Amino acid sequence: MSELRWDPLKLHWVIIATERGRRPRDFQTEPEALPMTSCPFCYGNEDKTPPEIYASRPSGLPNAANWQVRVIPNKYPALRVEGDLDNRGYGPYDVMNGIGAHEVIIETPDHERSMADLTPAELTEVLIAWRTRLLDLRRDFRFRYMILFKNHGARAGATLAHSHSQLIAVPMLPPVAATELKVCRKHYADKERCLFCDLIAFELEQGSRIVREFANYVTLAPYASSFPFELKLYPKQHAHDFALMNDAQLAELAVALRDMLLRVKLVLKDAPYNFILHTCPPMHRRPGKPGLWSSLEYDYHWHIELVPRLTSIAGFEWGTGFYINPTSPEDAALFLREAEV
Template identity: 65%
Template sequence: MSQLRWDPLKMSWVIISNERGRRPRDYILERQEVSLTACPFCYGREDKTTHEVFAIRPDGSRPDTSGWQVRVIPNKYPALRIEGNLDKRGIGLFDAMNGIGAHEVIIETPDHDRQLADLTPIEITNVLRAYRARLMDLRKDPRFRYIIIFKNHGVEAGAGIPHSHSQLMAVPITPPVATTQLSVCREYYGRKERCLLCDILRQELETDERIVRSNEEFVVLAPYASHFPFELNIIPRHHSHDFALLTDQELGILAEILKDTLLRLRSVLRDPPYNFVLHNAPPMHLRLGKPAYWGSLPYDFHWRIELVPRLTKIAGFEWGTGFYMNPTPPEVAARFLRSADPTVVY
């Protein structure tokens, strides 16, 4: 029999459909490919992009030249632009403001044929260092209420350029998904004086049904109410509200477990398209009339990386109800991923 499960963090119901019982082989897709005559993210084509705002250059080379390992540039066609004022205004019953924000691309490697899973832990650490550096820089701007870092891997997941890259967007309002999770965490802490995600993590470690991998700093698990098959969370084992506070050593440990997780997904699902999102604390800017607005944030919020293979599509039922249907129970997904050999090349 199928089962309805409640997600206390996202405030939503999920239908776990045991009767369908789909296994990894049922999700293997004929992947779409994008061919480029000349990739703008490759070595030697730095003049084809916008000017870099950050780069890791071990050889000390000049900006906007070859010699980089990770390079961050403003998106050439940004959804939001950094110049200008917000100009918040009402239009009858509606609200509007100017499209102010930041939209950046983190080019993860100069090698066109290597994906994030192919990089060494040291190389992935450098990608994470770039995330941290851009978060710390952009959060200084009081116009930005939230900064999201995400990665689309594969055409099916929204990647228009096959060269491995992530994106960052800073927005002038707190997005609805973040607002829900921030509010839930704050309300839970207000009642129990404990972090919701810490409690979830403690319970998951005790039952051990949905744990895929763990080390001294991070835990990889399939959420109890997974919205999608093989959905995963990478969560700090110890309470931490802000990714930007991680040390280089902690970033290295995260890089190792992130690589292992991506290789397990590749082994089990034959390199599926996926999205991952860094759910992090918002910039703690003071709000007029709300002096204690973020007062409990370091105690009640717990950052995490959400990693979702794009194996199923959202259809009318999901749009119409807000319920999601997952045909592979997270316990089953975790079991397949736990037993996977990340060194296997299919």
């Protein structure tokens, strides 16, 4: 029988439609090729991108070859750094200028390698680039939130095949982040415990939804997974801010992240996916809000969320806010756990 499961973080219901019972092979499709005659992210094409903001390279001049990871402004940004917000009313609506930042993290100079193909040392350099850019952007008082995400494959929204992730800073708190932060703050106010820590402890005790456990990280399929083979990667010890992780912690995270990406690539035959780094917002003081973020260090827990793009959202989902997941998280975790990585 199907089950309705409540997600205490996103505050929505999920239908786990076990009768549909779909296995990994039921989702396998041929990857969609992205047309490209000359890739601007490859070695030797540095002049085809905007000037770099950050690069990891053993030696050499900026905007030249010999780099491992390169960060550039998005050539077609959703938001721009220059200008003032000018937050204003427009009848019953609110409007402000499109101020923010939109950056691209090119994860490898090799066009043929995906993020799952990178070594732990190479992935560590990517994570260091993420941390560096987050720390820099949060210095801008206009930015209220930074979202770091990756689109892998055409069905997941990637327009270039070359492995890259993106970082967007926005001047307001997005609804998804606002809900998660509000829920965590209330849980801490009521119980003086981190909700994430409670969930992680329960999942480790249960075991059926654990994909892989490391000394300080764990990958699991959430109890109320909205999508087939949805995954979350958590630090096991409480930590509210990804940008405060040191190099050793990032090196261990690189091993756990690579393991998760490899399992998804092997089991789902390199299916398209999105992943998002959820971390705390900049803890800027705001006029008239002295208590803002006062418990954030204790109530929030950063994490990475990965969603393979195997099903589509249709009328029922749009009309109700419910999601129908044809593969139980217990089965998804089992398939991924048994993969030989």
